[in-house]
Amino acid sequence: MNPVRSSLTFRLIQLLVGLFALLCVAIAQIGRGTLTGTIADPSGASIPGAAITLTHSDTGVKMSGQSGSVGNYYFSSLVPGAYTIDVSATGFREYTQRGLTVSVGDIVTVNITLQLGATTDRVVVTAEAPQLKSDTSEISTAVASDYILDLPLTVEGTVRNPVYFMSLVPGYTGEVVGGFWANKVNGGQWYGTDIYVDGSTIQLTRPSIPSFNYGVSVEAVQEFRVQTNGFAAEYGRTSSGIVNLVMKSGTNMIHGTGYEFLRNKALDANDFFANKGGIDNRSKNQHDYGFVVSGPVYIPKIYDGRNKLFWMSSQEKYRYPGAGFALVTVPTDAFKHGDLSALLPGTIIYDPATCNLGTCVPFTNNQIPESRFSAVSKNVISLLPKGSDSLVNNAQNITKNPVDAYFYTEKDVNVSDKQKISGSITRGPKNSNNTSSLGPIYSDTGGTSTTYIRLSHDYIFKPNLLNHFNYGLSRSPDARNVNTAGLKQYQPSALGLNNVPDLTFPGINWTGTSYLSRGSEFSRFVNQTTQLNEDFTWVHGRHNLKFGADVRRQQFNVARRENGSGLFEFNPQSTADLANVDNPGGHAWASFLLGIVKSSNLRVGINVRNQWNYYGMYAQDDYKVTSKLTLNYGLRYEIPYTVAEAGDRLSGFDTSVANPGADGRLGAYVYFGKGPGRNGRRHPQDTFFKSFGPRFGFAYSVNPKTVVRGGYGISYSPLKESGYAGEDTIGFAAQASPSNF
Structure with a gap:
């Protein structure tokens, strides 16, 4: 494929989806939960055309709709939280039910029976929705905000990570592999779990670095759900389940929380065996502290944003004054x-x-x-x-060690009952600096600075027609260099060392001595994922139909110079x-x-910008066959383009090419791209165009206390980058051996 044409195609798709979102006027939060059910009279007959209003208890934001031709209703893209539902129909008493709890990725079924009587009469019910899910074949576990806040997380050498709550889910397996926390669910692949933050993936391109979280504070998480089996066709690119994290949002009341988790030697006891051995095994001093504050945008006598415009901001810092001697x-x-x-x-x-x-x-x-x-x-x-x-x-x-900090800011806009907007930005720097008392030659700087940007939009065309758009950018740069970088007196040219790049002090090793030696690394790595989602929901009779597209570009940019000087x-x-x-x-x-x-x-010259384009589309139908039986079926189709380098700086060994230096025998080194000496291909591997992922499931409610589920589906793992992306660059990168010291 032509590299220019491929890049233009991706940008054109981004532009078209973006223009479509602008035509819908704005941008809002990802679909998070669903409330569905039927409206019936005392005999069980359906009531079509009943007016329904759903109100979020904390923000006052309302959504309006009507029951369909068979009495069913459907509200999707609901922010997790408590809701009140009001139902009215001619000839029946008005009905109000409070305390309905909707969780992330959840489908809550509330069947309502209206009583005969004047519409001026009202029946009020205060009760939570049933926790037994009877409308989906999906198997999942939600971790609510009270668990997130109340259950302990380890504070030992790094900031707390909310994703570690995955360990509460049945079927979870986790361990530390190569210094990184690896996980899987239900026997899937290591690093195969796709993790979403406010509707967009934070999945990275390297299998040896999992989708760990640097950038989301535990205190800022509303809740999250782990979907292990039977998930709908709107989800793909996973071999080990889906994790959905949803961040907190502002409400009509100003809320604030401050906290500190402290571990201090003066407060910790040494264990018995350490005492016996004369070893101090108490924890090093650690501080994990921050705040969360939220509320409506309110300027006295100028603007009252209650029920309309909300904000939330949080910050978490972690200080670990560790030292080495x-x-x-x-x-x-x-x-x-x-x-x-x-x-x-x-x-x-x-x-x-x-x-x-x-x-x-x-x-x-x-x-x-x-x-x-x-x-x-x-x-x-x-x-x-x-x-x-x-x-x-x-x-x-x-040596002295690091400080981690998370920053998060979000704004939500309720434009009208039909339109909602949301956006957020998260910054999560994780430093791993080591400052030596011997000076900059023996000190180094490193760290990952994660950025998450989310924009989304929901628009209700009709009570049974909803459009949802979501944009996500997840960027994670990683820097590594010794501290002589940028210091003029330490550069090779200042030392009289010719034909060596001025990056850092040159690495020196004295073999056979105990002298402290150091390399000259000056490397930069950037993982980035851009994602666009467009989803359209149509409630038609007993069918809840959903159609959508998923477009992603993943990048892994590498400037790899372990011995750059x-x-x-x-x-x-x-x-x-x-x-x-x-x-x-x-x-x-x-x-x-x-x-x-x-x-x-x-x-010399290892600068790579590897890219993967991905296009997915799906159709899903949740068919309410009877009041007890629901069928969930759909189809997802994906086009996962294989790796391409932005400047066509890839090469490799091809066993099908005749080698002119070996009398035409098969097997020669080739260079990808177009032009003299190239093979005309941009992608080293062929793209698989048969990624069809059918999904089928059912949920049968035997009685109010028993639901039987079953399902079948195919999903595909994402393509990953091996190593540090510099293995296939012969001819574009080199290693020299200068001796002019």
Whole structure:
């Protein structure tokens, strides 16, 4: 596929969906829950055309509708919370039921019987909706806000993560794999669970980094639901269930909460076995604190936003004043001036310039004249930390560790009974800096700064016709570099090191010594997912029909330079007499002073922008066959395009191509893209165009206390990036071995 055409196609789809949303006037919250049921008279006969009003108890936001031709009604895209339903029909008493609780991703069934009488009379019921779900074959578990706030989460080395509440769900399996928390449900694949925050995925492109949460505060979560089986056709791209997190929103009342979770050695007890062994096993001091505040937009005498415009803001900070302590050795002052006599008599330093036919002459008294020093080595020495005069001098290396912080802001607009708008932005920086007391050469900076942006819109054309649009951006950059980045005096050019990029202080390794060494990493990684969803709901008779499209672009941008300013290894062999088998001598520091590099590595040009476009569409019908039997069936179709690089900087081995350098035998290295020397393809793999995902399920209510469910479905795992995306870039990236130290 032409890369320009592919990019334009994606942007055109984004533009069309965006224009459609603007024609609907605005943007609102993702569909979160559904309330459905039937309106009947005392004999059980359906009542069509009954007027229904649904009111959110906390915000006063109303939705209006009518019962259908068979007495059924259907309200979707409901914000989780408590609702009041009012029903009226000619010849019947008005009916009000309060305390209906709708959860995220939930389908709540409330069947209402109207009593004969004057419409001026009213029947009021205060009771929650039945918890037994009789209209869906889906198996799921909701974790409500009171559980989220009341149940403990570990505060041990990192900020609390609401996704860890998945462990409450039947069928959950979780463990730490490679330093990352991995999970799956119902025997699915590791990292196969798709996680949604306010209706858009936070799924990343690398399997070795799960969709962990950096950016959502526990205190800001309203609730979440884990869908493990039998989910509708509107969901795909998962092999291990769906997690739906919904954030809190503002209400008609101003609410505020402040909190701090504190762990302190002074308050913790040491355990028995640690006490017996003389070990202090108490927790390090940790602070997890923040606030959540929400309410209506209200400006006295100017604007009253109650029932219309709401806001919510939260902030969570985590402080873990951890520190590391180690005793390390650095070169002595005498070594820095070329005096290595302290190594005698055990280690002799030989002059490599005198070696002739395997025989070398040692430096007098192991002293190297400063006139023989490499100019680069002289400049490096002036920047190294000072140690004592002992060969093992126990310099103190003290490191300090990170602070995490989450920030979240949301606004909701109730334009009218027909139209609602919502938007939110979340920032979640997670630092992993290590500052050394030995200076910037031995310090590093890193961290992930997650950003979630959500925009959505709901519009009710008719009581039985609803359109929902949702846009989501999830971006997670990851930075890693030593702290000499940007400091002029530490750059290779300032040291006299030519033809090496000015990124950081060059990495140096003294083989055979206990000297503290460091690389020269300066890398940047960015995971990003953009998602557009358009969903249309039509209630027709006994059918609740839903149609929609799901468009996504995932990106993994890599500027990978672990040794961006080079890694230089100095070895004792360069100043040894190799002919003397019993005691060849030599020392890596002496080789360093003379500028004799044994080996080196320099990464050049690994800059990759891998992209995956995904297009999905679905149709779903929930058919109420009888008052006891509901059928849920649908079909999802997906086109998951394989990886393409933005600048066509991909290459690989193709077993079907004749190799001109091997007498035409099959198997040659090829370069993707169009133009001279390219194979005309943009994607290394073929796209699978047969991703049909049928869904079928039923729910049968045997009696008010028993529901039997069953279902069948096919869903497809998303395509993932292996490693760090730099494996297939031969010809566009390289590793050099400079020796001009």
